[in-house]
Amino acid sequence: DAGITQSPRHKVTETGTPVTLRCHQTENHRYMYWYRQDPGHGLRLIHYSYGVKDTDKGEVSDGYSVSRSKTEDFLLTLESATSSQTSVYFCAISESPGQGTDTQYFGPGTRLTVL
Amino acid sequence: GQNIDQPTEMTATEGAIVQINCTYQTSGFNGLFWYQQHAGEAPTFLSYNVLDGLEEKGRFSSFLSRSKGYSYLLLKELQMKDSASYLCAVSDSNYQLIWGAGTKLIIKP
Numbered sequence: 001d002a003g004i005t006q007s008p009r010h011k012v013t014e015t016g017t018p019v020t021l022r023c024h025q026t027e028n029h030r031y032m033y034w035y036r037q038d039p040g041h042g043l044r045l046i047h048y049s050y051g052v053k054d055t056d057k058g059e060v061s062d063g064y065s066v067s068r069s070k071t072e073d074f075l076l077t078l079e080s081a082t083s084s085q086t087s088v089y090f091c092a093i094s095e096s097p098g099q100g101t102d103t104q105y106f107g108p109g110t111r112l113t114v115l
Numbered sequence: 116g117q118n119i120d121q122p123t124e125m126t127a128t129e130g131a132i133v134q135i136n137c138t139y140q141t142s143g144f145n146g147l148f149w150y151q152q153h154a155g156e157a158p159t160f161l162s163y164n165v166l167d168g169l170e171e172k173g174r175f176s177s178f179l180s181r182s183k184g185y186s187y188l189l190l191k192e193l194q195m196k197d198s199a200s201y202l203c204a205v206s207d208s209n210y211q212l213i214w215g216a217g218t219k220l221i222i223k224p
Contacts, residue, residue, distance in 0.1 A: 040216060041216055042119065042202070042204075042213075042214030042215050042216045042217065043158070043202070043204075043212075043214040044214070045211065045212075048211075058211075090157060090158070097145075097206070097210035097211075102145065102146060102148075102163070102206050102210060102212075103148070103160050103163060104148075104160075104212060105160065106157040106158050106159070107157060108156070108157050109156075109157055
């Protein structure tokens with residue numbers, strides 16, 4: 001299994017509070033991704049990173065920001081959490097999309113509840 | 116728009132064979148992935164197809180027809196542990212993965 005951890009694994013917070021989720025990898029993969037997974041929907045990309053300090057928006061980026069100051073760490077921040085952001089959040093990593101190494105490997109997920 | 120369709124739920128019997136279909140319409144195509152996801156767990160990689168045809172890996176096989184925008188995952192000799200959701204994802208022209216909503220497979224003894 002790829003070495004990917006996420007913290008916290010579970011979090012309950014209140015509307016309007018800031019929340020930061022952390023993804024840590026030990027594989028030295030260049031690409032890192034944040035997804036959310038909700039019933040009835042496929043995994044939806046929030047943001048991704050293609051290197052240190054290089055990030056871009058995904059399909060559902062509103063209300064979320066990210067930072068990557070080290071290869072191994074990718075942070076997802078909800079500046080002011082809303083109930084619509086209650087979800088399971090997965091981090092994923094891949095080596096080099098487009099170079100025959102597109103496969104993404106996933107962390108264990110963080111279950112976030114916003115009351 | 117981009118779209119991945121797969122059945123919401125399927126039921127099969129232990130020891131039998133089941134085929135899970137996936138159809139897609141995406142802006143570009145750079146390969147199709149199948150992942151398995153047990154309840155409460157992370158998706159795990161099963162297979163990758165980029166050329167037409169069948170890829171076999173043990174009890175699991177995956178087929179791709181690019182001209183038809185179609186793939187299937189074939190699971191043989193079903194075991195109770197195969198009860199899970201199976202996710203189809205397509206790598207688009209930007210090498211972003213577009214995900215289907217997943218097919219929940221229920222195995223009955």
